[in-house]
Amino acid sequence: MWRIKQFMPKEKSGLEGRMIDIGNLKIQVRNVIAEGGFSCVYLAQDALNGSKQYALKHMICNDEESLDLVKKEISVMKSLQGHPNIVMLCAHTFLDTGRTKEALLVMEFCDKSLVNVLESRGAGFFEEKQVLQIFRDVCNAVFAMHCQSPPIAHRDLKAENILLGSDGLWKLCDFGSTSTNHKRFERPEEMGIEEDNIRKHTTPAYRSPEMWDLLLREVISEKVDIWALGCLLFRICYFKSAFDGESKLQVLNGNYRIPELPKYSSSITDLIKDMLQSSPASRPDITQARALLDWTFISMNLGVVSS
Incomplete structure (x- = not known):
């Protein structure tokens, strides 16, 4: 860390x-x-x-x-x-x-990280437009990675790795944990190696269910980033982790709750829920997530976002 x-x-x-x-x-x-x-x-x-x-x-x-x-x-x-x-x-x-x-x-050089900004705001939650601006920048970076051939999974998306550039844009950093090796791990020796990699190179609060338990036999793919984006969006909105205590069982059981305050539109809360689907196949890909964000942004500017 x-x-x-x-x-x-x-x-x-x-x-x-x-x-x-x-x-x-x-x-x-x-x-x-x-x-x-x-x-x-x-x-x-x-x-x-x-x-x-x-x-x-x-x-x-x-x-x-x-x-x-x-x-x-x-x-x-x-x-x-x-x-x-x-x-x-x-x-x-x-x-x-x-x-x-x-x-x-x-x-x-970027003089601030997103975690610095979150920790210095006290109880001053972001307005929805600010949430969308930050998150859209992050999703644009992830989109660029997932559109490579083969797709590059970052695998350690978190507030500490999002920096504010001098141009006012949010930027993704720290690419030492990336992987293009998307596979389902079957053999015990393979699982042991992958579990060690996950432990060393990912962050518990953003770790997807299929990373917590390889016995689920899910493919470890770029969809781990979609889960992490859901955790990140939750953090940006509510200034805390979706899964308090970073518990494996909490993650595997999908045991989190959307706070009542601050109040965000259903477009934001539905996106969090979609990204935090236990099954990777049920999560949107980054193209779908970006489309939802763009629609929300346009709708907000037109004044038609649902509450």
């Missing part, structure tokens, strides 16, 4: 203060803004244009598995390059220090 450190003073460590050439960029590394287990994100400044800022992601690759994850993240970002709702990869490089490899990814 990432810990955002935007407003926390920190003693100098790691790459702070260094001048580094990465691709065609020369950057001055500033302070740490987020950190995880084997990676750290720094604020960096363009050495030639002081007003240009970047996010520098520094990852330690101790083995082939972690190196492959980084390479996958870079490959996915390249395949989605230029999409307005995907964090832009500006440059990258690998450093070989002997025993380990290090990866440096220079990305566009």
